Amino acid sequence: MGAAGIISSRRTGKCDTIIRLISMKPELPHIYTVTALTREIRDRLETYFSLVWVSGEVSNLRQPLSGHYYFTLKDAGSQLKAVLFKGSHQHMRFKPQEGSQFLCRGRLTVYEPRGEYQLVVDYLEPLGQGALALAFEALKTRLKDEGLFAPELKKPLPFLPRKIALVTSPTGAAVKDFLRLLGQRCPNVEVLIYPVKVQGAEAAGEIAAALNDLGAFPGVEVIVLARGGGSLEDLWPFNEEVVARAIHRCPVPVVSAVGHEVDFTIADFVADKRAPTPSAAVELVAPDKAELKRRLARLGATLAGALARRRDLARQHLNLMARQLPDVRRSLVDLRLKVDDKAETLVRRVHRSVTRQAQALRLASSRLFLLSPRRSLTGARQRLAQAAQMLGQSWRRRQTEPRRHLENCQNQLEQLNPLAILQRGYAVATLLPQGTVIRDATLVSPGAAIRVRVAQGRMDCEVKIVSSE
Amino acid sequence: MAKGKKEEPSFEAGLKRLEEVLDALEHGDLPLEEAMRAFEEGVQLVRVCHKKLDEVEKRVELLLKDDAGRFFTRPFPEEEGEA
Numbered sequence: 001m002g003a004a005g006i007i008s009s010r011r012t013g014k015c016d017t018i019i020r021l022i023s024m025k026p027e028l029p030h031i032y033t034v035t036a037l038t039r040e041i042r043d044r045l046e047t048y049f050s051l052v053w054v055s056g057e058v059s060n061l062r063q064p065l066s067g068h069y070y071f072t073l074k075d076a077g078s079q080l081k082a083v084l085f086k087g088s089h090q091h092m093r094f095k096p097q098e099g100s101q102f103l104c105r106g107r108l109t110v111y112e113p114r115g116e117y118q119l120v121v122d123y124l125e126p127l128g129q130g131a132l133a134l135a136f137e138a139l140k141t142r143l144k145d146e147g148l149f150a151p152e153l154k155k156p157l158p159f160l161p162r163k164i165a166l167v168t169s170p171t172g173a174a175v176k177d178f179l180r181l182l183g184q185r186c187p188n189v190e191v192l193i194y195p196v197k198v199q200g201a202e203a204a205g206e207i208a209a210a211l212n213d214l215g216a217f218p219g220v221e222v223i224v225l226a227r228g229g230g231s232l233e234d235l236w237p238f239n240e241e242v243v244a245r246a247i248h249r250c251p252v253p254v255v256s257a258v259g260h261e262v263d264f265t266i267a268d269f270v271a272d273k274r275a276p277t278p279s280a281a282v283e284l285v286a287p288d289k290a291e292l293k294r295r296l297a298r299l300g301a302t303l304a305g306a307l308a309r310r311r312d313l314a315r316q317h318l319n320l321m322a323r324q325l326p327d328v329r330r331s332l333v334d335l336r337l338k339v340d341d342k343a344e345t346l347v348r349r350v351h352r353s354v355t356r357q358a359q360a361l362r363l364a365s366s367r368l369f370l371l372s373p374r375r376s377l378t379g380a381r382q383r384l385a386q387a388a389q390m391l392g393q394s395w396r397r398r399q400t401e402p403r404r405h406l407e408n409c410q411n412q413l414e415q416l417n418p419l420a421i422l423q424r425g426y427a428v429a430t431l432l433p434q435g436t437v438i439r440d441a442t443l444v445s446p447g448a449a450i451r452v453r454v455a456q457g458r459m460d461c462e463v464k465i466v467s468s469e
Numbered sequence: 470m471a472k473g474k475k476e477e478p479s480f481e482a483g484l485k486r487l488e489e490v491l492d493a494l495e496h497g498d499l500p501l502e503e504a505m506r507a508f509e510e511g512v513q514l515v516r517v518c519h520k521k522l523d524e525v526e527k528r529v530e531l532l533l534k535d536d537a538g539r540f541f542t543r544p545f546p547e548e549e550g551e552a
Contacts, residue, residue, distance in 0.1 A: 159481040162525045170531065170545070179529060179545075188522060191529040193545050217532075217540070289522055292480075296522075299487055300515045306494040307508040314501050 035112065042110035045117060049108035054080065054119060055127055061098040069096055073104060073119065081118040082106070094125045097231075101127035132232050136239055140266055143241070148248050154272045155253040157284060161221035163190045164285055165252075167210040168226040170195040174257070177278040178226055186286035192220065198227040203237035208246035215250040222253050222285050225267060226278060229260040238265035247271055257281035422455040429453075432460065441466050480521040487514040 032040070056073035063069050067086035072079050082104065089095060096102060106121040143149065164182075168175045170193060179191065194214060196206040207225065214223050225247075227238065237243060238258045247254050247270045256271035257278055268274040275281035414420055422428065429438040432449040444450065446466055452459045478486060490511040494504060530542040 159479070160521065165532070183527065187527045188525045189527065190525060191545075192532045192542070193529065194532045213534075213540070214532075292484075292522055293519070295484075296487075296515055296518050299491060300512075302491055303487075303494065303508060303511040303515070306491060307504065310494060310499065310501070310504045 034115075038110060038112050038115050041117075042112060045108045045110060051105070051107060052119070053103065053105050055101065055103045056080065058096045058098055058100055058102050061096055069121075071096055071098075073102070081116055082121050083118055084121040084124065088122050092123065096124060097126070100231075103127050103130070126231060126233075128233070132236065136232075136266070139239065139241060139244075140269065143244055143266065143270065148244060149269045153248075157253050157255070157273060158221045160186075160287055161189060161285060163192060163219045163221055165192045165194060165214045165217065165220045165223045166226060167194045167196055167207060167214070167223060169198045172198065172226075172228055174226040174228045174278055178224070178257075178282060181279050181282040182286055185282055186289040188289065189286055190219075192217070197237075199230065199234045199237060204240035204243050207237060208242045211243075211246035211250050211254070215252050220252055222255065223250065224255045224257055224275075224281050224285060225271070226257045226281065227259065229263065235259050235263060235265055238267040240266075243267055244270045255281055255284055419455070422453065425455075427452050427454045442468055477517055477521075480518055483514050483518045483521070487511055487518065490514065 054073055056075045056079075058071050059074055059079075061069065061071040067090075069084040069089060071082050071084075073082050074080070084096065094102075102124050103126075104119065104121045104124040106119045106123070108117055109120050110117045147153070166175065166178060168178075175193065182189065182191065192214075194210040196210050197203040198207075211223065211225075214220050225238070227235070235258060238256070244266050247256070247267060253272040254270075255273045255275055256265070256267040257275035257280070258265050258267055261276040273284050275284055418428070430436060430451045430453070431438055431444065432451055435451075438444055438450065444463055444466060446463045448463045450461050450463060452461055477483075490507050493499060494507050494511070499507060529545040531545045532540060532542055534540055
C-alpha cells in the first residue's frame with residue numbers, strides 16, 4: 001500500500017509530511033494522535049466496507065426517544081454494534097427483534113468520540129425471510145393462475161347462521177377475543193371450536209383436516225380460521241398449499257382471520273372473506289342483534305303508523321263522499337210527490353186503456369159471434385138436412401124415375417108403335433116390289449101393285465084410282 | 470345447511486318481505502281490505518323475525534375426535550367478563 005492510497009483531504013499538512021517521512025525513513029515510527037488514527041481507521045473501514053451483508057442474532061436491542069434502533073449483532077464467536085436510524089427504518093417492513101436472527105445490509109463506520117466501529121444498517125429482514133417470501137410469492141402466483149382466488153368462487157356468508165365453526169388454538173388470545181365480541185354482538189348462535197395448532201410443522205395438516213371435517217359436519221353454516229398476529233414463520237401454516245386447497249374444497253363459506261391487518265396470508269386470498277381483525281370477523285359472520293331488534297321495532301312502529309294513516313285516509317275519503325251526498329230527506333219528499341203523481345197518471349191511463357180494450361173486445365166478440373160457426377153450423381145443419389132430404393128424395397126419384405121413365409118410354413114407345421097405329425085402324429101401304437112406304441098417292445100410278453098392311457095381315461092390291469086428297 | 474323451518478322464511482327473507490309490505494302500505498294505493506291484509510302479514514313477519522333472533526341458544530363447544538375418528542363435543546369454558 002503506497003502513501004497515495006490513504007491520503008484523504010482531511011489530512012493536515014503535518015501528517016502528510018510524517019507519512020512521507022515514514023515511507024522514506026522506516027526507522028522513525030509514525031505517531032498518530034488518537035483522533036487521527038481513529039479517523040484513518042474510519043476512512044479505511046468506510047471505504048472497504050461501504051456495503052456489507054451481515055447475519056447474526058439481534059441482542060441488546062434498545063430504542064431511545066430519538067427513535068433510532070441500537071443493537072448488537074452477534075454470533076457464537078463475536079459481536080458487532082449496529083444502529084438503524086429512524087429515517088431508514090420508518091418505512092421498512094421489518095423491525096429488529098430481540099433474540100431473532102436477522103440479515104442486515106449496511107456500511108461500517110466508526111463513531112469517533114468513542115472509538116467504536118459499528119454497522120449503519122439501511123435494510124434488515126429476519127433470516128430466512130427472503131426464502132420464505134419467495135416461496136410465498138411462488139405459491140401465490142401458482143394458485144392464482146389455477147383460479148383458486150377467483151371472485152366468482154367466493155361464497156356469500158349466511159346472514160344469521162345458527163352454528164359457527166371456529167378453527168383456532170383453544171388457548172390463544174384470538175379465540176377469547178372472538179367469543180367475547182360475538183357474545184356482545186349476537187349471542188343467539190352456537191359456536192363449535194375445532195382445536196388446532198396454529199404454528200409449527202404440524203399446524204398446516206391439522207388446519208386442513210379441520211376444514212375437511214367441518215365441511216361435512218351437519219349444521220355448520222360458516223367456518224372462521226382464526227389466529228393472532230405473528231411473524232411470517234409463525235403465520236406460515238396459513239401459507240401452506242394443503243391449507244389453501246382445503247379452503248378451496250370446503251363447501252361451507254370460510255372466513256380467514258389470520259394475523260394483523262397488515263398480514264396477508266394465502267389463506268386470506270383463497271377464503272371467501274378476509275377479516276383483518278377478530279372484531280371484523282365477528283362482524284362478518286354475525287349480524288348485530290341489538291341493531292336488528294331495533295330495526296324490527298322501528299318497522300313494527302312504521303307498520304302500525306302506515307295502517308293508521310291508511311285507515312284515516314279511507315275515513316277521510318268516506319267523509320268527503322258523505323258530504324257530497326245530496327240531502328236525502330228533501331229529495332225524498334220530492335220523489336214521493338213525483339211518485340204519487342206518476343202513479344195517478346198511470347192509473348188513469350191504464351183505466352182508459354182497459355176500457356178501450358174492453359170495448360174493442362166486446363165489438364170483436366159480437367162480430368165473432370156473428371161469424372160463429374154455431375150459427376152457420378145450425379144453418380149448415382139445416383141445409384144438410386134439406387140436402388139429405390133432397391138427396392133422399394132424389395134418390396127415391398132416381399130409383400122410381402127410371403122405372404117411370406121406362407114406363408113412359410114404354411107408353412111412348414107403344415104409342416109410337418107402328419103396329420099400334422095399325423091397331424087404331426090405320427094401314428101402311430108399301431109399293432111392291434121395293435117395299436117403300438107410300439105417303440104420297442100421286443107417286444103411284446093406277447095399276448101398280450101395292451101391299452097394304454093392316455093390324456091383322458096384309459093385302460096385296462092393285463091400284464085403281466089415284467087422287468091427291 | 471337449512472335456514473329456518475319448512476315454511477317459515479329465513480330472517481333475511483322475512484326482513485326483506487317486511488320492508489316490501491311497508492313500502493306497499495306507505496306508498497301504494499292499496500284498497501282497504503288489502504291494506505288490512507298487508508298489515509297482518511307485516512305483524513306476523515315482525516313476530517317471526519323476533520323469534521328467529523332469539524331462537525338459537527348461545528352455546529360454545531369444543532369439537533373433538535376420539536380414537537375411532539368419531540366426533541364428540543365438550544363445553545368450552547368461557548370467561549364471563551374480561552379483566
